[in-house]
Amino acid sequence: MAKIDDRPESSLHAAFDRSDVHRGSPDKQLVAWLSELDVGVIEVDAEQRVVRVNGAAERLTGWSIVEARGALLDRVLRLIPAAGTTSGDPDIDVGEMTELFDEGAPAKAAPPLALTPRREPVAPLAPVIIDEGALRTPGAPLGAPEAAAAGRPTSARYTALLERRDGSVIPVLHTIGTLAGRPTRESQRDSRPPPPPPGQIILFRELGAPGPLPIHPAKPRYDALTRLLDRYAIIDRIEEALNDCRANNTPYALCYIDLDRFRLVNATCGHEAGDDLLQWVATRVHEIVGPKDAAGRIGGDEFVLLLADKNEREAERIARDLQICLLEFRFGWAEKTFSIGASIGLVVLTPHFERAVDVLGAADHACRIAKENGRGRLQVYLDDQQMTTSRRSMQWVASLQRHLAEGRLRLYAQGIHPLIKPGAAHTPRGAHFEVLVRQLGEDGRFYSPVGIIQAAEQSGLIHVIDRYVARQAFRLIGALPQHALRRLDTCSINLSGVSLLREGLLDFLVEQLHRAQVPPSKICFEITETAALANLGEVLWFMQELGAMGCRFAIDDFGSGHASYGYLESLPVDYVKIDGMFVRDLKDNSLHRAIVESVHRIGDTLGIKTVAEQVENQEIAELLTSMGIHYAQGWHFDKPQPLVDLCGSLRAQGEPSIPDTSGSPEGR
Numbered sequence: 001m002a003k004i005d006d007r008p009e010s011s012l013h014a015a016f017d018r019s020d021v022h023r024g025s026p027d028k029q030l031v032a033w034l035s036e037l038d039v040g041v042i043e044v045d046a047e048q049r050v051v052r053v054n055g056a057a058e059r060l061t062g063w064s065i066v067e068a069r070g071a072l073l074d075r076v077l078r079l080i081p082a083a084g085t086t087s088g089d090p091d092i093d094v095g096e097m098t099e100l101f102d103e104g105a106p107a108k109a110a111p112p113l114a115l116t117p118r119r120e121p122v123a124p125l126a127p128v129i130i131d132e133g134a135l136r137t138p139g140a141p142l143g144a145p146e147a148a149a150a151g152r153p154t155s156a157r158y159t160a161l162l163e164r165r166d167g168s169v170i171p172v173l174h175t176i177g178t179l180a181g182r183p184t185r186e187s188q189r190d191s192r193p194p195p196p197p198p199g200q201i202i203l204f205r206e207l208g209a210p211g212p213l214p215i216h217p218a219k220p221r222y223d224a225l226t227r228l229l230d231r232y233a234i235i236d237r238i239e240e241a242l243n244d245c246r247a248n249n250t251p252y253a254l255c256y257i258d259l260d261r262f263r264l265v266n267a268t269c270g271h272e273a274g275d276d277l278l279q280w281v282a283t284r285v286h287e288i289v290g291p292k293d294a295a296g297r298i299g300g301d302e303f304v305l306l307l308a309d310k311n312e313r314e315a316e317r318i319a320r321d322l323q324i325c326l327l328e329f330r331f332g333w334a335e336k337t338f339s340i341g342a343s344i345g346l347v348v349l350t351p352h353f354e355r356a357v358d359v360l361g362a363a364d365h366a367c368r369i370a371k372e373n374g375r376g377r378l379q380v381y382l383d384d385q386q387m388t389t390s391r392r393s394m395q396w397v398a399s400l401q402r403h404l405a406e407g408r409l410r411l412y413a414q415g416i417h418p419l420i421k422p423g424a425a426h427t428p429r430g431a432h433f434e435v436l437v438r439q440l441g442e443d444g445r446f447y448s449p450v451g452i453i454q455a456a457e458q459s460g461l462i463h464v465i466d467r468y469v470a471r472q473a474f475r476l477i478g479a480l481p482q483h484a485l486r487r488l489d490t491c492s493i494n495l496s497g498v499s500l501l502r503e504g505l506l507d508f509l510v511e512q513l514h515r516a517q518v519p520p521s522k523i524c525f526e527i528t529e530t531a532a533l534a535n536l537g538e539v540l541w542f543m544q545e546l547g548a549m550g551c552r553f554a555i556d557d558f559g560s561g562h563a564s565y566g567y568l569e570s571l572p573v574d575y576v577k578i579d580g581m582f583v584r585d586l587k588d589n590s591l592h593r594a595i596v597e598s599v600h601r602i603g604d605t606l607g608i609k610t611v612a613e614q615v616e617n618q619e620i621a622e623l624l625t626s627m628g629i630h631y632a633q634g635w636h637f638d639k640p641q642p643l644v645d646l647c648g649s650l651r652a653q654g655e656p657s658i659p660d661t662s663g664s665p666e667g668r
Contacts, residue, residue: 645660
């Protein structure tokens with residue numbers, strides 16, 4: 001049986017309300033009774049921010065207690081007038097209060113809360129008496145005989161329409177009261193300051209037949225805080241854009257923008273600071289909106305930008321300009337300063353999208369991938385074939401343990417080769433390679449593991465693959481006879497940033513090294529630049545512990561992240577592997593050539609060997625050699641081969657004629 005702590009907070013809140021009935025708290029007894037009667041209760045403070053809601057209010061508004069707490073009331077309780085209705089007396093008399101509490105239930109005693117009916121309610125919540133007939137069909141209300149013939153009561157009156165979070169509209173009867181502040185026993189005994197200013201309490205319940213009414217608020221509709229279009233209005237605009245795209249082939253693109261550090265601002269500075277930040281972001285978004293474009297806020301820190309007459313390249317340029325604008329901004333509040341970035345998902349509208357919500361969902365999916373890949377990124381939505389491949393990868397990872405047990409992830413190796421200038425002295429060394437993986441398909445063929453690696457990273461299971469690879473590699477190397485082991489100089493194994501943060505990784509690696517009887521000096525662990533910078537303290541400790549045993553380390557994909565040289569001096573790094581994006585076009589790109597030369601000079605100064613990745617032809621290899629780069633890796637030298645085969649070739653060779661220098665300082 002599940003523990004109570006495993007239930008969502010809204011369920012806990014409901015359980016709390018019911019249990020309080022037996023503890024004798026009059027206020028909480030009332031809230032619990034009202035929830036049982038499907039009467040919604042929302043309590044707000046003096047700043048009109050939600051303090052608590054009961055279960056009935058959660059159901060009626062569509063907002064959970066977790067989401068509603070701290071939000072402005074007019075966001076959670078959206079009461080709207082209906083077209084074609086007539087205003088009546090805004091006050092609610094005692095009879096209507098009795099109806100609110102007692103309709104459909106036995107009469108109960110008057111509630112013990114100190115409720116003071118408002119005679120001048122706040123404008124957005126002003127009760128408006130609406131004839132029931134006007135709710136059935138826009139236009140003239142039904143007369144009493146017609147209503148009776150329809151089998152509907154003629155005495156019921158609606159004070160407002162409630163627009164729920166999903167866009168549906170229901171008629172409600174509501175009232176507002178002032179919740180008088182009450183001194184606690186402690187404050188009375190200790191003469192403490194008086195309680196804060198009184199807030200308000202709103203009680204409401206659904207009237208008429210359950211289910212949404214065929215009534216929609218007037219358009220356009222705007223978000224109260226930012227004055228951008230709200231979620232339902234922006235969906236309507238996307239629907240119009242889809243129709244235009246199908247009929248006239250007009251290009252449209254949708255950007256889904258999610259702020260990366262909004263929760264940090266909210267948590268440290270409060271909701272007022274968060275609201276101020278959202279208004280500033282909305283202003284920046286509004287500045288780039290053209291006459292045919294549309295911008296909206298669809299969630300707490302989520303914005304949508306619909307761009308008309310823009311192809312993918314033009315939309316991507318606009319999105320990146322917005323990203324840069326947000327990244328360069330420094331938000332200050334109460335002597336605190338925050339850098340604000342955004343992850344953006346971009347989707348180009350095409351006729352194959354059936355509904356606006358499908359477009360919005362695609363953009364949301366792309367945005368989530370951008371966040372998972374490191375935040376502050378832009379991700380273009382993948383086409384159907386790529387999405388299918390992505391889903392298959394996720395399914396593969398979902399059965400990861402079974403696939404690993406079946407041997408469907410095989411270890412491969414690719415050589416890392418020294419670059420020797422003509423005429424230079426060279427001491428031959430043993431085999432130096434990086435361990436890679438390949439996915440064994442159902443058809444018996446091997447495939448690139450990129451998809452499943454990404455899926456494992458997104459699902460938080462990449463550490464399982466890392467440990468599997470390390471254990472299998474150690475077993476193969478530990479099984480080599482001594483003469484074959486002497487022919488091995490370095491075996492490089494990749495570790496992800498997620499693995500580095502998992503507790504127990506160091507103990508696991510040490511145990512596996514001892515169990516397989518692998519000399520630590522033969523092993524080099526490759527850590528990506530992004531992972532090293534994100535967890536500098538953990539990485540330094542990890543390197544020091546394994547380095548003391550003789551293991552070596554390489555920074556992988558250098559230049560793909562922050563490309564900061566400063567941290568190289570503080571980490572015990574033996575190799576820096578230059579990202580292939582700078583190597584592939586080295587001949588034709590002067591900037592990339594300057595970057596590679598710079599990395600090599602810094603590495604030489606610090607005593608770090610440089611490795612160029614993705615070397616694909618002799619011309620690039622010669623250019624790298626002339627620069628002084630120490631090693632190269634790529635298809636120009638060899639293609640990846642099964643690690644079992646490489647170990648077999650080491651066994652097949654006789655005693656080495658070269659010294660084993662892997663454990664010496666020169667070998668490092």
